[in-house]
Amino acid sequence: MNAVRDWSIPAASAPPPRLERFVSDRAALSPESIAYEYREASLTYRNLDELANGLAVQLATVGVGPGAIVPIVLRRGLALPVAILSVLKAGGAIFYIDPEEPVQRRDALIQRVSPP
Secondary structure (H helix, E strand, C coil): CCHHHHHHCCCCCCCCCHHHHHHHHHHHHHCECCCCCCCCCCEEEEHHHHHHHHHHHHHHHHCCCCCCCEEEEECCCHHHHHHHHHHHHHCCCEEEEECCCCCCHHHHHHHHHHCC
């Protein structure tokens, strides 16, 4: 064994947790910590996790799951992180569309990612 070579090989590390797991873990560890602030309003990790869990259940009942791409057209605010997290918790992928895009472009983007 070459000590210098062995020392320079980085140790295998676990991948970082997925966002939905990170939020759930933080909600369990420090539920009243602020997870998201927008202007004068905020969400704690508990609020964010509970709201996202509730919406994720609803999304799953309408078919959101692995392989589903969900377009999200929301302005910044408390609803945006809830929407993003709920899609991820349901197993889907998000496709963010800027609400400032012209209506025709938004509609075309939504059609592009929506199932036939």
